[in-house]
Amino acid sequence: MSSENEQDGDCGGGAPEQLALIRETVRKAKVPKAKPRTWRGAALAKELPVARVVVNKGVLHLDQFFDYAVPEELDEAARPGVRVRVRFGAGNRNVREGRREGGGLIDGFIVERRAESDYEGALAALAGVVSEEPVLGPELLGLARAVADRYAGSLADVLQLAVPPRNARAESKPSPEPLPPPPAPGAGTWERYGKGPGFLEALAGGGAPRAVWTALPGPHWPDELARAVAATLASGRGALVVVPDGRSAARMDAALTGVLGEGRHAVLTAEVGPEKRYRQWLAVRRGAVRAVVGTRAAMFAPVRDLGLVAIWEDGDSSHSELHAPLPHAREVLLLRAAHDKCAFLLGSTSCTVEAAQLVESGWAAPLVADREQVRAAAPRVRTVGDFDLARDEAARAARLPSLAWEAVRNGLKTGPVLVQVPRRGYVPRLACERCRTPARCVHCAGPLEAPDERALHCAWCGRGEDGWHCIECGGVRLRAQIVGARRTAEELGRAFPAVPVRTSGRDHVLDTVPGQPALVISTPGAEPVADGGYAAALLLDGWAMLGRPDLRAGEEALRRWIDAASLVRGQGEGGTVVVVAEPTLRPVQALVRWDPVGHAVRELAERAELRFPPVSRMAAVSGKPEALAEFLAAAELPGDAEVLGPVPLPVADPGRPRRTGDAPPGESWERALLRVPPGSGAALAAALKRAQASRLTRGVDPVRIRVDPPDIG
Secondary structure, eight states: OOOHHHHHHHTOOOOHHHHHHHHHHHHOOOOOOOOOOTTTTTTBBBSOOOEEEEOOOOOOOGOOOOEEEGGGGTTTTTTTTOOOEEEEETTTEEEETTTOOOOOOEEEEEEEEEEEEEEOOOOOOOOOOEEEEOOOOHHHHHHHHHHHHHHTTOOOHHHHHHHHHHHHHHSSSSSOOOOOOOOOOOOOOGGGGGGHHHHHHHHHHTTTOEEEEEEEETHHHHHHHHHHHHHHTTTTOOOEESSSEEEEHHHHHHHHHHHHHHHHHHOOOOGOOOHHHHHHHHHHHHOOOOOEEEEGGGGGGGOEEEEEEEEEOOGGGBBBBBSSSSSBBHHHHHHHHHHOOEEEEEEEESHHHHHHHHHHTTSSSEBBBOOHHHHHOOOOOEOOOOHHHHHHHHHHHHHHOOOHHHHHHHHHTOOOOEOOOOTOOOOEEEETTTTTTBOOOTTTTOOOOOGGGGEEEEEETTTTTTOOTTTTTOOEEEOOOOOOOOHHHHHHHHHOOOOOEEEEESSSSSSEEOOSSSEEEOOOOOOOEETTTBBEEEEEOOOHTTSSSSSSSHHHHHHHHHHHTTTTOOGGTOOEEEEEETTSSSHHHHHHTTTTHHHHHHHHHHHHHTTOOTTSEEEEEOOOOHHHHHHHHHHOOOOOOOEEEEEEEEOOTTTOOOOOOEEEEEEEEEEEEEOTTTTTTTHHHHHHHHHHHHHHTOOOOOOOOSSSSOOOO
């Protein structure tokens, strides 16, 4: 310090103390918070000064558009489709200089620019434009609105599913230039289907055929789907394929690369990561890529000039969204096909009742192979029932019949053997002890149950059943279904100690296995693909799958069996499948004949007679007993609506996993099923939405609503 500074510091004698006092005062003072930008006094855009915005508020009573003023500075950036930040919840009391101020900042999308607002009060100004990238086009907005209305949900909730979160790095990179349309592909293995080549020709010619495709077993379905996509691209249009999981998406990715080459398709799955996924999504939105394959979130992919929507394995539970409003990918693609007037393809090795209804109604045409092709591609299926198990010494010793031991032993000579073990935790239902016919309610045909060995009652309508007897054989004795098969899998490992044992399940799912001899033990849906196909397959404890207390138990069991059996070599190559289930049951017979379509058609006829979905529309409403009673009393349901129940739901244990719609742990909830005939589904959804919005407005406990629940017991 210089002498000059020393003199200045000593002047007055109290400067250091004053500086310390000032510092302490500043330290204690409340620093005023910077007010966010309100655009107070700012000039508005000269043309179209009003922006209509959908805000990110998923509550039903706020399911509408809100108008905001557009400052002149944001005029160029605030285009329809861009993400914005807006103030929400200020009320009418905070108005200054003609602008509403206050409220919390939330995200939203501009859907329209207008010259004036329908709202007569003061408007708040847009707080800012998050990105100038338009991500919400009119087609996607219309689709989201239709999905929200169908499932009694809000537009904001659907948009959260349809538009992925922003990634600035991905957004800053340009998308590649679009490639010219590829040439039309050859028919390939589509020749095995009578109308297969004609379907591809219609796609390549710009047509919009609609088909339900029952695929032959074997490894060819990814290539066949890829050829359908290539034919659509050849017509100058886009294509969208939705598959149930990442493993199927990887197979489709490889098939599309083989048919189309690099750079012509995008893969939208969670496995690729948020940045890459958003970059791929932007390439689709910008028109750089015209073909998309992905899991259920891809059902909203904004494909330009959509010419084909396709879904593989529509019966898989992965296609049902777990977030509000819980849409199903099949129904969303049906909406897109109707709205965009594009082609539709529903493919599976099995056949759901919904697929059979599309054909039965004439909306879609069947795309199947003749019986000679089916016999050549399918493995030989053999059955083992309870009577065989009772007489079999090997079955009594190890819970496996001699036929199964023989199939495993012979299969291991030439390749791997698949063993499908039902998942643990299926809730057993009751069936006739003599003929195994499921016990159903005489009033609504719901499944009967007797928890803790109490009196019989219906799981749907709650009515008691005192004098039950079997409608098939007249028997009066009931039995519970078999559960669990882990011990059987362990027995197989001990019986063949020199053979490698591989497992595939929830904790560790294998994609592929080598073609060498091995035992592959898998839960349903986790079966890996074997190089060259499996030599044999065992489908164990069929009652554990058929015994689920659900309307779709037989359909789901058959689908799981066919999915596993489709991985086995054809009968001409020695492929054998052994199913351990009562041979006389309808799903088992359908598997033996390899006739999933016939099974689905018969199921559809029975559901039509009993007024079950999909012939009727249904919604499940659950909540606390008093809340559910108030909701049902207040809801203005259609005149043709029928209420089944309510019935109590099982009380969930705190430590156990919960499914969508389950009650919170420890709480006692009830559920009612609402059923309406065809044509009243939209009215039912609208009534449920109004009643739920009313409860939210009044601040009372809401109930849970699920339109078209996949599992209704």
